[in-house]
Amino acid sequence: MRLGIDLDGVVAAFNDGWTELHNAEFGGELHPDMVTMWNGLHTLAGFESMGEFWAWARGNGERPSVFRHLQLLPDAIETLQRLDGARHRIVIITSKPRWAIPDTLRWLADHEVPTTEVHFVDRKHEVPCDAYLDDSPLVLPDLVTHRPDALVCRFVRAWNDPVDGAHDVAGWNEFERLVSDFAVTRGDDAQ
Numbered sequence: 001m002r003l004g005i006d007l008d009g010v011v012a013a014f015n016d017g018w019t020e021l022h023n024a025e026f027g028g029e030l031h032p033d034m035v036t037m038w039n040g041l042h043t044l045a046g047f048e049s050m051g052e053f054w055a056w057a058r059g060n061g062e063r064p065s066v067f068r069h070l071q072l073l074p075d076a077i078e079t080l081q082r083l084d085g086a087r088h089r090i091v092i093i094t095s096k097p098r099w100a101i102p103d104t105l106r107w108l109a110d111h112e113v114p115t116t117e118v119h120f121v122d123r124k125h126e127v128p129c130d131a132y133l134d135d136s137p138l139v140l141p142d143l144v145t146h147r148p149d150a151l152v153c154r155f156v157r158a159w160n161d162p163v164d165g166a167h168d169v170a171g172w173n174e175f176e177r178l179v180s181d182f183a184v185t186r187g188d189d190a191q
């Protein structure tokens, strides 16, 4: 099966990464658990707008962008490797500013993420997959609407809520099990 996998908040620890960088540069005490809203990052970071937030997160002469040195979330890479080994196709589908693309590609290479396809898109449903894993409260309803035959999985986070038609997963092991069950239901060879 083609598995459409989001990056930030699913594979990459974006909130850990930006709060750590923010603390280092501004001397604050932000913690990733303080992020509880999808659109509240700039407020928490003390910026006027998300535009200002992204201007800060972007690379400058002193350092690369925030996307260059994110940590992996627990079990993400190990599970992706197993799914890849089970003959599934790992399709990375991520939405981010265009300036973040080179650092994101470097990051994928650094961690040897087993993918053969990487898409930088806002309308994620336009990339056809059999299953999707995402944490965005904006993306999940779109996936359910436009890909009714797909297994749409919501990575449960403080900044998203249950979505009708989407399956909740609290961690990578649950996603792996759902994918395996879905493959059996469809009668696929790859499980």
Ligand SMILES: [Mg+2]
Binding pocket: 006, 007, 008, 009, 010, 134, 135, 136
């Ligand atoms: Mg995400």
